[in-house]
Amino acid sequence: MWKRDLAVAAAITMVAEAELLLVGGAAGVEIWPGWALTLLLTLPALALRRLAPLAAAALAAVGLTLQLASVEQLGIATPFLALLFLLASLGWHAPLLQGLLGTGVVLAGGLAAEIAAGSAAPGDAVVNVVIIAGAWGAAFLLRRATDRRLLAEVAAVVEAERSARESVQAERTRIAHELHDSLAHALTLITLQAGSAGERTSEPATRDLLGGIESTARAALADLERMLRLVGERGDEAPGIGALPALVADIERCGLAVDLRLDVADGVPGFVASSVYRVVQEGLTNIVRHSGSRRARVTVTRDGQGWLVVSVEDDGPARPSPVDGSGRGLEGLQERLSLLGGALRSGRRAEGWHLEAHIPVEAA
Template sequence: MRRPLVELTLAAVAVALGVFFAVNSVGEGDGAPVQLEAVTGVLAVSGLVLFRRGRPVALTLGLIPLAIYFAAPMGALPIALFSVALHRRGQVTVALAALHAVSVAVVYGLALGLTRVFYESVTFIVLLNVSLVAIGMLIRSHRQLVASWAERARQAEEGQRLRVEQARSAERERIAREMHDVLAHRISLLAVHAGALEVRRDASPEEQRAAGTIRQSAHDALEDLRTVIGMLRTPGEDRPQPTLGDVPALVEQSREAGAEVDLRFDGADGVPEQVGRSAYRIVQEALTNARKHAPGAPIEVTISRTAEPGLIVEVGNPLAASGSLIPGAGAGLTGLRERVQLVGGRLEHGPTPGGEFHLKAWLPCPA
């Protein structure tokens, strides 16, 4: 709806200007016959409607000689120059405006001489063209500025999305590697017990065959698991994964780095390895964020059991008075949420009314 309205408005302006020039020309007695003026005016406005957006330069070049020798097309020419300024580079617009100004000055000078009418006519036409060209170039610059802002916003959103996806992917890969360590151990035990059952002397042939099948299936499953997870591993990562019992050592490392950390830890007895690893990663990320965004602030770490079968991990620190010294993308917290959700837990984080940043995670853990 907006585009037809714009085209109709510009065509109406061109017609109004063309009628104005034609009336003045006929009134002064130096214009072309009315019928010829009408025909050229219709041709100029029709060309303006058809080619203003697609071929504004060619339209302007065609209207320049027509607007010099006839009055009615003079109304369409400024609109054509406006379209050139709107859709083409500034150098092209200035060149066409200058070509028209020079052409008008030469032709009118030869026809009218250096009279008052000559100066008034040339000045009016040039000022009209310059005004519309300036408006067109201003609108073009504004559109380019808005487009650049939109592109920057799109790139920023895309970059944030990629960082979030990378954090999720990295966290899932880490969890997959940890699950490999757990499953490999369990499957290996299954294969060992099946092999022992297979060689028992008092086992029946059916039991020995079943045990052999179990042992072979466990061996094949272990090989498949190692093949798949092996693609996720990188050199240097085949090391023991941290557990909940390693949290005190992690806190001690932060203290050696200059952080003031208060740890309240109930112990790691009876906590499954996967839950313990998740709790360790939560504390690790929380300590890193605290050192990054509130350097020097005291940090409180609490790990405790709850009445609801589960493990509570809480980390809090005062917010920095002058804001974060290092900007963050939130990828670490995104990875923690992904990890907690994968083990069936809950994660909450954010500033508190007391001026602290508080992170709290609940991880399911059998009593």
């Protein structure tokens, strides 16, 4: 950066010296060596415009004072154009405070020369202030506008990336919950049914086969739990309320008797109906896993305020789970129902375990 600034400063200084010689020769004026030395201040002033803005402004102010006091009558333009370039550079590169101080120093240098020469006029002073401050102010405002535009573009890119990441994460979470609700439920039933059948048979070969099925299902369930965050194709939505009898029939094959009561008229939106199915599925699966009860009750009713009330409960004591789980089921249900404006409560009671969901029918 400084090498380029030095090259620009050297080129402008050479142009200024050449203009001094040409203009002075054309006017028949003998060139005083001090004039040439005065113009040499342009070199360090421009070379330091980004490295040391205040020092560059001070050198420019000294040069302006000497030029106004000595060579103004020749009409040398290059030094003043270089001064405007320096002021614009202060506005673009220097901080606000340094830019204001540098501009003030240059203004003071110009006014000091006119006052010393006794040629200061209010109109000239106003013009000098407008030109000098305007050169700095225009560049400063342009830089501020450019910075705001760039910041807005960067913020837009960052927001788009953040939104994309959140969308991906939300889809992964949804898929993880769907996998847990469907495949994990099915694998749990396979494991329990194979184990129960193995205990009831007396044939060693059959017992071995059922034991293999149980072990394979356990391993598949464990693998599934580790891969719940993988992204796959969007699957079909869960079955609705009409599929609850089939779900209960599958559960009863595990030895759990289920009393199912459905008091729901038609017209339940699809996503609400699938959420009801997921609540019942999760509740019955948890009873099979964690309860010693042999009976469960499931009720799905519609109150007079447009809400579906889903209840799954048993009256048995808690027992260790024969199949490990991930704990995602209730968390996923809570997130699903929150999207619908519903609520979920679960926990143990004095007699058994209870899961209850309240879902607004018009949520979808």
